[in-house]
Amino acid sequence: MRKAIQRVFAVSVLAGAVAYGVAAQAADAIKIGIAGPMTGANAAYGEQFWRGAQQAAADINAAGGINGKQIELVKGDDACEPKQAVAVANRLVDQDKVDAIVGHFCSSSTIPASEIYAEAGKLQITPASTNPKVTERKIPTIFRTCGRDDQQGVVAADFILDKLKAKKVAVIHDKDTYGQGLADAMKAAASSKGVKEVLYEGLTRGEKDFNALATKIKASGADAVYFGGLYAEAGILVRQLREQGVNAPFISGDGIVSADMVTAAGGPQFVKGVYMTFGADPRAIPAGKEVVEKFRKAGYEPEGYTMYSYASVQAIADAMKATKSTDGVTLAKWLKAHTVQTVMGPKAWDAKGDLKVSDYVMYQWDDKGGYAELK
Structure with a gap:
């Protein structure tokens, strides 16, 4: 024992x-x-x-x-x-x-x-x-x-209006704190320079069909499309715009800084010419x-x-x-x-x-x- x-x-x-x-x-x-x-x-x-x-x-x-x-x-x-x-x-x-x-x-x-x-x-x-x-x-x-966002929104607005010389800007966001906040920051910066958006719409994260939205953008006569959101939706949206013949410049923020943007868009041919704001390349x-x-x-x-x-x-x-x-x-x-x-x-x-x-x-x-x- x-x-x-x-x-x-x-x-x-x-x-x-x-x-x-x-x-x-x-x-x-x-x-x-x-x-x-x-x-x-x-x-x-x-x-x-x-x-x-x-x-x-x-x-x-x-x-x-x-x-x-x-x-x-x-x-x-x-x-x-x-x-x-x-x-x-x-x-x-x-x-x-x-x-x-x-x-x-x-x-x-x-x-x-x-x-x-x-x-x-x-x-x-x-x-x-x-x-x-x-x-x-x-x-x-x-x-x-x-x-x-209130910093990169200004950089984007200056580029869209001063470099691209856009007069009709469609502003799209993903209804998220980041995406809508960024879109609103760019919109405010553009407004301060005398340009009001021709379209302001939100899309839903996770959706795959933005053709109805693409049709709206086309009908607005936008000569630039700004998107506040992430690559998963940005890639689909830019592809469906191009498929509908909308070739206006597509501009977004740091939410699309990933090679997965190409995958989401369905190939490099759809991201060609897309612009984005991001910090100076850390690499x-x-x-x-x-x-x-x-x-x-x-x-x-x-x-x-x-x-x-x-x-x-x-x-x-x-x-x-x-x-x-x-x-x-x-x-x-x-x-x-x-x-x-x-x-x-x-x-x-x-x-x-x-x-x-x-x-x-x-x-x-x-x-x-x-x-x-x-x-």
Whole structure:
């Protein structure tokens, strides 16, 4: 009986030691949640987020980590759905115990999720959410490494009116926080220059037939079509416009910065000549040359938001190293007072968590399914 008790005691001690070891190991890691659409129609952006964060974590860990601790990434799939984003945020905070968050992608996901992160005192940096409301709600712990819709909307309007010389602009959006917000920003900028849209319509995400809308656009006599939304709908819309003989320039924003735009459109012949606003190509920035080459050697092209995600992890790491803290408010105060050197060059933030300098430019897609900055 005594031997049996001793065996049970020994097993209990061993189990306790293992549990302690696991807990100690977890405590020795800096956990960063990577939240975005890992599945669904916009999964290409989730892949960009994850790839960028993975490489950043690998490089930082190889250099000694953060104050001697290694970075551990935790994936959160919100599928660009607000309710799912809230569930993801709660899980990352309560179950996964993350120390900071990179994400989300869609502004409609970022906004409700940010309330949860803020309440938990977690630093959140979104590489892609551009709706002004993201940083206009006096939440101290939210930042972005991208610009805002009211910045890229102005760039798009200037291009449409001054370069394309359009007089009749049809404005289409996807009824989402990001898409409609971007469309409204461009519309307001165009209106300030004396041009009122000839058509303002919303479409529904996930639908595949926009022929009725294409007919409306054709009937409006639009000499330019502006779309606020993501590549899944943009690709279908531009193809159906072309199939109906509408060859007016098609212009959109950073929601179509993915090779999947070509797939959604049904081939490069349909995206040829499409314009979009996006930040200056991060793959061409000297500070990120070495990292870009790493990606390419591994067979991955770091397009879209890949480098934005990498830079977001860098910002989190630098703030934690400097403050020796994981408290979101402490990290936020440090970031608002310091410039961070990233793969996208130096980044600095204002009191709202917005970048002090935005670098939106125009791009054009070609008949091979690629895009390049207009000079």
